[in-house]
Amino acid sequence: MNTEIRATLLQFPCEFPIKAFGHNRPNFDGLIVEIVRRHVPNLSEGAVTARPSHGGKYTAVTVTIRAESQAQLDAIYQDLTRCNEVLMAL
Template identity: 40%
Template structure:
């Protein structure tokens, strides 16, 4: 019986070097954040976003409660200035215990 070698694994989302980014900076970049329907969650998200985009205007924040009212979806549109800035912002948001999902 001949043995077969499995094909080399290719990641579904290969790492794209920053110089090959499809995003042109600076740009408006929307980020969706889900968490508990609680004002503390909103304040926390705004604080994290302002830390990474000092010009973020909190009044532009969009809110969408879940049908049950238990969760709240926020859309924050930041001024993205670099891939590093976006990566750091995603890490800060997704690492916070009040945040359930970041898209």
């Protein structure tokens, strides 16, 4: 999907949940928060939730941010997908 079309789907600023999945390892949620904070230094209290998979092998972390632009979201997703610990980012 090209950037012009995506830009029309969201109106900025907006609340936006970012989800990252990885193996259930110590401080996986901290790693995700560290990556997101590079782009959103003022995360609000309660912005982060983590949930293990049914079998406990994986962890899903959701960080809800106040997104200011499509470029900001793109940069966050690029950093998340570059991280070897992140199996998937949505």
